[in-house]
Amino acid sequence: MNLSLSHTTILVHDPDKALGFYRDALGLQMRSDIANEGFRWVTLSPPSQPEIEIVLAEPQAGRSPADGDALLGLLTKGSLNGVIFRTDDLDDTFEKVRASGAEVLQEPMAQPWGVRDCAFRDPSGNMIRINQA
16 A cells, blocks of 8 residues: 555635745745635645645635534634644744744744754644754
8 A cells, every 4th residue: 555645734714814824934835726615725735745735724614614613713722733844944944934924932942852843823823833854
């Protein structure tokens, strides 16, 4: 069996603000922007991994109103899992993302488990960590 990652989803409350962060601050490339039933699904890929698509989706999209509202509440509190990226130049990436106005949660530092990383919040409150490759 040959298994690989194709898509992963990050819930966002405002696709336009999220697109600005993931495309402009992190440098992901937009693949698609699809409107359906009043919601949008925006997909982006890291330039070095075009086969992987990150889907930015609204919590209420494709869910019952109760489930969408529950997810939106968790998103608003910053309680949902984010994503971890890897870069070959952590300091440069950190400065670029910080200059975008993103909320800094942790400046670059060496972690006890052996990785050097930093952390931000995206415009929806998701924690985004970036590791040094």
